[in-house]
Amino acid sequence: MTNQQSHPGAPDSGDDPTRREADLAALLERLLAGAPGRTQKDLATEAGISYPTLNAWMNRTRGTSRIDPEKLRAMVEVFRHWGVPTTPREFFEAAGRPIPGPSGDEREARLLKLYRQLPESRQRALLKDAEAMLQISRIT
Incomplete structure (x- = not known):
């Protein structure tokens, strides 16, 4: 654990x-x-x-x-x-959790804007990649 x-x-x-x-x-x-x-x-x-x-x-x-x-x-x-x-x-x-980086409204808005410009298949791939990054950050 x-x-x-x-x-x-x-x-x-x-x-x-x-x-x-x-x-x-x-x-x-x-x-x-x-x-x-x-x-x-x-x-x-x-x-x-x-x-x-x-x-x-x-x-x-x-x-x-x-x-x-x-x-x-x-x-x-x-x-x-x-x-x-x-x-x-x-x-x-x-809590034994990795400390997330800072998130500001501007950064989140930029990420959302980029996400919305992607075709649906790329949106799904981006979500998978983000979930994988989160899992890796929990392990390390």
Whole structure:
């Protein structure tokens, strides 16, 4: 497993303090402590994540290597809205995910414009290539 989350049944998975300091559960615990009066349920609701899923991440009973990047970004935005400083990099690292490059509206608009100019067969090929690049980035 390439992420830093423990998984159920892993021997001594909860006894490694280094692992606990670097994983998503530890990050969420720390950030929630910096948001007095806010709960896991508040975070789940505002980030658009089901409470059972968030709770499983917090209890380290569900891995984090496949979390949708938009969910990680949503949690960053919730904490920022609550006045708790954090960064996407911090979340992606804690989840054991590759850190995506910056994406700006201009870059995304350019990519979409190019995509729309391609014939349908090339659009499908581009999507396959992009999915392959994403898979490779998750491995390395």
